[in-house]
Amino acid sequence: xxxxxxxxxxVFDPLVVALSLHLTPTTYNLxxxxxxxxxxxxxxxxxxxxxxxxxxxxxGITCMLSGYYILYLTMPHLSVDVLVPAVLLATExxxxxxxxxxxxxxxxxxxLVIVCGMPESALMALSFxxxxxxxxxxxxxxxxxxxxxxxxxxVLATVLACMLxxxxxxxxxxxxxxxxxxxxxxxxxGLVSI
Numbered sequence: 632x633x634x635x636x637x638x639x640x641x642v643f644d645p646l647v648v649a650l651s652l653h654l655t656p657t658t659y660n661l662x663x664x665x666x667x668x669x670x671x672x673x674x675x676x677x678x679x680x681x682x683x684x685x686x687x688x689x690x691g692i693t694c695m696l697s698g699y700y701i702l703y704l705t706m707p708h709l710s711v712d713v714l715v716p717a718v719l720l721a722t723e724x725x726x727x728x729x730x731x732x733x734x735x736x737x738x739x740x741x742x743l744v745i746v747c748g749m750p751e752s753a754l755m756a757l758s759f760x761x762x763x764x765x766x767x768x769x770x771x772x773x774x775x776x777x778x779x780x781x782x783x784x785x786v787l788a789t790v791l792a793c794m795l796x797x798x799x800x801x802x803x804x805x806x807x808x809x810x811x812x813x814x815x816x817x818x819x820x821g822l823v824s825i
Contacts, residue, residue: 638749638750645743672691708748711747711753715759718741721788722760724737734788738791738792738795741792
């Protein structure tokens with residue numbers, strides 16, 4: 632199996648790598664809890680940019696224990712889905728200040744979204760982040776004045792993250808051409824459902 636090309640196996644996800652080193656019921660439970668904690672901490676940090684402590688804390692706890700995360704607690708795609716608050720946080724930090732630290736944080740977040748597997752969830756998470764970026768730039772005049780600069784830094788962070796994830800993305804692109812799925816008419820005997 633070409634593990635690098637099979638993004639769903641999430642061989643480069645740091646939490647999955649740590650879990651694989653010592654797989655026990657306790658470490659698996661810790662893996663599940665760490666994913667929820669990551670969502671809660673990133674939501675709290677994002678909301679703290681706009682709200683006081685108590686509402687931000689309530690928002691972080693609510694996100695961490697939301698029905699979607701609890702319902703799909705053991706599903707592998709949750710590793711990417713819990714990073715949506717981190718994508719929003721990284722986007723907001725880059726919009727507020729283009730320091731090397733904020734750019735590196737954005738690169739790390741985009742890289743994590745890509746390497747945690749589940750390309751469909753990664754596309755959704757990154758699309759949501761870019762939609763948030765566009766909304767923020769268009770809705771605030773102080774950001775609109777420097778829209779080109781903000782866009783350049785966001786593109787830079789994305790390109791750097793994709794370069795770091797290239798050992799995963801390049802085999803995946805090749806694997807896509809050779810993959811078998813039911814979305815292609817030739818793979819289901821030429822039958823097309825209407």
